[in-house]
Amino acid sequence: MKSPAAKTGPLLHLYCVTRALEVSVGKAAVIYAQNGTDTLLPCTFTACIGFENAKFSWTRNGTEIFGGTIKNKDSKPVPSSKSEAQEVDKYMLPEITLLKDSKEYNISILILDVDFSDSGKYTCKVENPKEKNAKHNATITLQVVVQLEKVDNTVTLIILSVVGGVIGLLILIMLVKKLVLFILKKTQEKKECLVSSSANDNTENGLAGSKAEQKPASKA
Structure with a gap:
C-alpha cells in the first residue's frame, strides 16, 4: 500500500x-x-x-x-x-x-x-x-x-452622496413608520380600556343593559 x-x-x-x-x-x-x-x-x-x-x-x-x-x-x-x-x-x-x-x-x-x-x-x-x-x-x-493627471472624484462623490442620502431617507421612513404604528397601537389600547371602563361603570350604576337583580312579580 x-x-x-x-x-x-x-x-x-x-x-x-x-x-x-x-x-x-x-x-x-x-x-x-x-x-x-x-x-x-x-x-x-x-x-x-x-x-x-x-x-x-x-x-x-x-x-x-x-x-x-x-x-x-x-x-x-x-x-x-x-x-x-x-x-x-x-x-x-x-x-x-x-x-x-x-x-x-x-x-x-x-x-x-x-x-x-x-x-x-x-x-x-x-x-x-x-x-x-x-x-x-x-x-x-x-x-x-509632463505632469500626472489628477483624478476627478467629483462624480464619484456625487454618486456616493446620492446613495447615502437615499439610504438615510429609507431608514428615516422606516423609523417614522415604526413610530406611527407604535402610537396607533397605544391609542387603540387606550380606547379599548376606556370602553371597558365605561361598560363596568354602567353595570354598577344599574343602567340599561345591566344585570341588576329584579324582584319577581307577586302571584295573584
Missing part, C-alpha cells in the same frame, strides 16, 4: 508542471510617470520547485538595458558585465526578496530620474536552469508625461 506521501508526490509534480516558471509585471498594462521622478517597474517570477543560477534581464523596445543572474533565493543579484555601468547611472535593482507566504521572487527595476526618452515597452525575462532552462517573460509599457 502506497504511503500518503507517495500519493501526493505526483499531484505536487503535476501542480509544479502546470505552473512551471511564470513572470508577472502586475495587472496594469501601462505605467505613467512624471518627468524627472524615480519610477519602479514591477516584476516578479514564480518557480514552483525553486531556482538556481536564474538568468534575468530587462529590455526596452527589444534592447537589453539591465540583466544578471541570481544563484538562489538567499543570494543578491549579480549584474551582467554590460549592465554594471548602466546600473550606477540609471538603473537599480532592489535586493531580491521572497514575497511572504508565496514562491514569488521580486526583481522589479527602479529607473532613476526618468525622462521622455525612457518611454517605451519594457520586458522582464527570466530563465531557470533548474526547470530545464524554462523561460518566460512579461511586458509593461512606461509612458513619461
Whole structure:
C-alpha cells in the first residue's frame, strides 16, 4: 500500500508542471510617470520547485538595458558585465526578496530620474536552469508625461452622496413608520380600556343593559 506521501508526490509534480516558471509585471498594462521622478517597474517570477543560477534581464523596445543572474533565493543579484555601468547611472535593482507566504521572487527595476526618452515597452525575462532552462517573460509599457493627471472624484462623490442620502431617507421612513404604528397601537389600547371602563361603570350604576337583580312579580 502506497504511503500518503507517495500519493501526493505526483499531484505536487503535476501542480509544479502546470505552473512551471511564470513572470508577472502586475495587472496594469501601462505605467505613467512624471518627468524627472524615480519610477519602479514591477516584476516578479514564480518557480514552483525553486531556482538556481536564474538568468534575468530587462529590455526596452527589444534592447537589453539591465540583466544578471541570481544563484538562489538567499543570494543578491549579480549584474551582467554590460549592465554594471548602466546600473550606477540609471538603473537599480532592489535586493531580491521572497514575497511572504508565496514562491514569488521580486526583481522589479527602479529607473532613476526618468525622462521622455525612457518611454517605451519594457520586458522582464527570466530563465531557470533548474526547470530545464524554462523561460518566460512579461511586458509593461512606461509612458513619461509632463505632469500626472489628477483624478476627478467629483462624480464619484456625487454618486456616493446620492446613495447615502437615499439610504438615510429609507431608514428615516422606516423609523417614522415604526413610530406611527407604535402610537396607533397605544391609542387603540387606550380606547379599548376606556370602553371597558365605561361598560363596568354602567353595570354598577344599574343602567340599561345591566344585570341588576329584579324582584319577581307577586302571584295573584
